[in-house]
Amino acid sequence: MSFPLPNSQHFSLHDYIQWLEGIIDAIHDGILVIDANGIVQHINQEYTVITGVSKQAIIGKPLQEIRPGAQLPLTLTDGKYRSGIYRKEGKKEYVVDMAPIIHRDRVIGAVSVCKSVSEVHALTKELSLSKKRVAQLEKAVGHLHRANYTFPDIVGAEGGLKKVIQQARKIATSALNVLITGESGTGKELFAQAIHQSSHRKNAPFVAVNCAAIPLHLLESELFGYEEGAFTHSKHGGKMGLFELAHTGTLFLDEIGDMTQDLQAKLLRVLQEGRIRRVGGLEEREIDVRVIAATNKDLQAMVEKKRFRDDLYYRLNVVHLSIPPLRQRKQDLAAIVSSLIRQRPRQAHFTIDPEAMVMLHQYDWPGNIRELKNTIDYALNIADGETITSADLPETLRRQVFANPAPSADRHLKTIVEQAEYQAIVTVLQETGYDGKGKKEAAKRLGISLATLYNKLSYYKMKGDF
Numbered sequence: 001m002s003f004p005l006p007n008s009q010h011f012s013l014h015d016y017i018q019w020l021e022g023i024i025d026a027i028h029d030g031i032l033v034i035d036a037n038g039i040v041q042h043i044n045q046e047y048t049v050i051t052g053v054s055k056q057a058i059i060g061k062p063l064q065e066i067r068p069g070a071q072l073p074l075t076l077t078d079g080k081y082r083s084g085i086y087r088k089e090g091k092k093e094y095v096v097d098m099a100p101i102i103h104r105d106r107v108i109g110a111v112s113v114c115k116s117v118s119e120v121h122a123l124t125k126e127l128s129l130s131k132k133r134v135a136q137l138e139k140a141v142g143h144l145h146r147a148n149y150t151f152p153d154i155v156g157a158e159g160g161l162k163k164v165i166q167q168a169r170k171i172a173t174s175a176l177n178v179l180i181t182g183e184s185g186t187g188k189e190l191f192a193q194a195i196h197q198s199s200h201r202k203n204a205p206f207v208a209v210n211c212a213a214i215p216l217h218l219l220e221s222e223l224f225g226y227e228e229g230a231f232t233h234s235k236h237g238g239k240m241g242l243f244e245l246a247h248t249g250t251l252f253l254d255e256i257g258d259m260t261q262d263l264q265a266k267l268l269r270v271l272q273e274g275r276i277r278r279v280g281g282l283e284e285r286e287i288d289v290r291v292i293a294a295t296n297k298d299l300q301a302m303v304e305k306k307r308f309r310d311d312l313y314y315r316l317n318v319v320h321l322s323i324p325p326l327r328q329r330k331q332d333l334a335a336i337v338s339s340l341i342r343q344r345p346r347q348a349h350f351t352i353d354p355e356a357m358v359m360l361h362q363y364d365w366p367g368n369i370r371e372l373k374n375t376i377d378y379a380l381n382i383a384d385g386e387t388i389t390s391a392d393l394p395e396t397l398r399r400q401v402f403a404n405p406a407p408s409a410d411r412h413l414k415t416i417v418e419q420a421e422y423q424a425i426v427t428v429l430q431e432t433g434y435d436g437k438g439k440k441e442a443a444k445r446l447g448i449s450l451a452t453l454y455n456k457l458s459y460y461k462m463k464g465d466f
């Protein structure tokens with residue numbers, strides 16, 4: 001064996017021994033060496049720390065004399081390795097490994113390597129505390145990053161969402177990336193959660209990030225994490241990014257159209273290579289994440305205008321789910337409204353009257369289901385009784401319904417006449433009120449009997465598709 005000796009020409013045997021002693025002293029375990037006669041030749045500083053025996057007390061003396069019961073001399077006779085031998089001297093407890101020193105097939109000494117048990121105990125305790133803490137944090141993170149919705153929670157499976165739900169169910173179990181497009185509030189995140197919950201990743205995190213809500217200069221470090229010192233005010237120890245957090249699960253990138261070109265390039269690299277590098281770091285980490293992206297922008301048009309990378313677009317757009325706006329699937333309105341009412345524990349038994357329902361049909365719903373949800377919440381809160389009436393609907397909605405009845409693609413004369421009639425009835429009712437007295441007055445003004453008015457209202461309630 002050869003050692004790298006500094007300036008070996010001027011290196012005496014004494015220097016050489018000191019060099020080796022320096023190495024042995026640097027070891028964090030206690031080391032004791034005896035010669036073939038059982039005389040202690042060397043101990044390192046850690047040996048003194050662990051056993052409490054000083055160099056002066058032991059060097060040059062027979063080990064057996066100073067440490068009665070020591071097993072190291074046995075190693076001299078049988079040449080065997082021993083490990084994990086427990087020793088206790090006073091209050092000091094330690095575990096020892098022993099090995100013979102063999103030269104030309106002869107045992108010329110033995111070495112014992114010891115570790116303090118109290119240190120092992122302390123480390124074990126620390127490790128088990130850390131493990132508990134990690135488990136607690138994992139649970140907390142799991143709760144934060146969990147998908148709550150499944151396909152049965154999506155209302156419209158038998159109506160306007162039939163096709164898109166079927167398509168989503170089909171690809172849920174695959175590993176394919178998905179692009180979900182649709183206006184704001186149409187349920188893009190709901191679909192993403194349902195896909196995650198139907199996949200084999202359902203017990204892993206579902207991490208949602210709104211790319212438009214995070215300042216552009218922070219988005220990269222949020223997604224990929226950063227190393228300590230990556231920039232001023234970076235956290236001690238660095239920070240894990242959302243990709244790492246979503247490892248083995250799903251990352252939902254909402255408003256992907258708002259990502260800068262620079263970040264688009266980095267995202268593409270991650271999707272291609274399945275590895276991320278934290279900002280300011282060198283190490284690459286493997287990640288297994290399914291990406292579901294969503295946007296309410298026309299991403300294809302952005303690609304054509306070179307505002308969105310085409311290669312990234314094709315990577316994300318492996319499966320494309322297009323969620324129609326609520327105004328194009330008003331047949332789902334009644335079911336969504338009743339589902340929204342049922343979700344309110346204290347008001348789950350409330351109903352909605354026909355006029356109010358007709359008015360919901362008339363409205364255009366630019367904010368889609370989110371707006372409908374807010375509308376129903378509002379109405380439930382201000383309703384006097386247990387029935388939502390049109391008077392409980394937000395003023396802005398009512399005003400818009402009267403000002404711009406929703407355009408209809410249906411140009412049949414019967415439909416146009418019915419729409420006009422319906423508009424006339426609702427307009428008068430707005431002025432007279434929807435209670436019994438108001439309806440009586442409305443019938444009078446419209447020149448019809450009260451019974452005809454009631455008949456027409458129940459007809460339009462049943463029809464409910466203007």
Ligand SMILES: Nc1ncnc2c1ncn2[C@@H]1O[C@H](COP(=O)(O)OP(=O)(O)OP(=O)(O)O)[C@@H](O)[C@H]1O
Pocket residue numbers: 153154155156161182183184185186187188189190191254296336369370373
């Ligand atoms: N078909 C549906 N059935 C039941 N609830 C729905 C449906 N679609 C949407 N919702 C509810 O409407 C709200 C808005 O949905 P979501 O956040 O998924 O929309 P989004 O398209 O992701 O919106 P944005 O683009 O603004 O992020 C949520 O509370 C969601 O649960």
